[in-house]
Amino acid sequence: MPSVPARPTLRRRRDLLADGWTDRGLARAVADGRLLKPRPNAYLLPDTPVDVVDACRLGGRLACVSELVRLGVFVLDADGLHLHLHDNREGVATPTRRTRRHWDRLRRPPAPWSTSVEAFDAVLQAVRCQQPRAALATLDSALHLRVLRPDDLGELFEALPRRHRVLRRLIDARAESGPESLMRLMLRSLRASFDVQVEIVGVGRVDFVVDGWLIVECDSRGFHATWEEQRRDRRRDQAAAALGYATYRPIAEDIMWHPGEVRAALEGLLRGRSARAR
The missing domain is CATH 3.40.960.10 (VSR Endonuclease)
Structure with missing residues (x-):
């Protein structure tokens, strides 16, 4: 079973300064590509996935089908960037690609400087965002990869509109794709x-x-x-x-x-x- 990719974390300027960095050193690291600065006072490592960088640049966290793609979960259509906007965003840049913003209340709030929503919320958003057959394939994949646990299903379907509940009896985590x-x-x-x-x-x-x-x-x-x-x-x-x-x-x-x-x-x-x- 493949391991779930680690979630990149934003590093705050004040934390980096506490670790011994200087403002001049941070500026040099950004200039020569050793650090990325997606928004003011926030930094990422240069190998951070582009979708994560773009979500942070726009003041949010990677969400919905975009986060599931990062985790290796199947989604039928991953075109565009899905991000969740949260209260501690620092300035919103202009999108350079098709973007879908999510404003829903997260069931499992991530750490303040996390770059993605939790997997449970990404699945919840993706079921709402996709057509039923695609949503079912996503649920199968999330369970098969253990991104979602079987005992999460009760909470998940309680949080979904009633029309989605027919999907639960159709789920089969044995599907490998x-x-x-x-x-x-x-x-x-x-x-x-x-x-x-x-x-x-x-x-x-x-x-x-x-x-x-x-x-x-x-x-x-x-x-x-x-x-x-x-x-x-x-x-x-x-x-x-x-x-x-x-x-x-x-x-x-x-x-x-x-x-x-x-x-x-x-x-x-x-x-x-x-x-x-x-």
């Missing part, structure tokens, strides 16, 4: 019988087995790009075929952005098998 969560929703909508994360002797673990005969694997560029990886996949498919399985490998891009085409392919496969059986 956002496209797997979206595929699971698609299979449910087709009323197909399926199992997830199935171990098949001689083949290995597969994402889905549908109606006992169709393997569905949700392929992403990250794990299936090289010829070696593709050769491995084809040999797995060959071993599955020898056991009587057919395999369908929609690419993650289509699952996320062209779901109608993927659904049509699934319907065709399932309908064709049913017709042959009759």
Whole structure:
């Protein structure tokens, strides 16, 4: 299980002066890139992610889907910068990119000089901010990565509008990627019988087995790009075929952005098998 990235922290001028820095030394460090100064009297290390720097420059903390991306949690659309504005902001710069500001009361207030909201609040904001299928994929991912704990769900759904509560019974933390969560929703909508994360002797673990005969694997560029990886996949498919399985490998891009085409392919496969059986 990958570790959660540490949250960068703003260093206040007065704290740095107490540590032995001088104003002249701070100015030199900013000039030569050893420190960043996103707003007055506040400093960051130069390897701080750009989104964090921009949120601080605008007087807020990284929030919602932007913070979840930093934590490695799946979000369907991470375009733009999401930040939460708080009371101790020091001057607000002009945004240079599309920005979504959040003003909601945080359920778990972060430390005063933290650069991000707590993960619980980021998930809460992201569920409100996204369409239901994307929100479910985010919840699956946050639980799978242990960014969100199962015992957080009660508080989370109490804080959400009632219309979101249907999502709770659809959550499955076994999903190892956002496209797997979206595929699971698609299979449910087709009323197909399926199992997830199935171990098949001689083949290995597969994402889905549908109606006992169709393997569905949700392929992403990250794990299936090289010829070696593709050769491995084809040999797995060959071993599955020898056991009587057919395999369908929609690419993650289509699952996320062209779901109608993927659904049509699934319907065709399932309908064709049913017709042959009759």
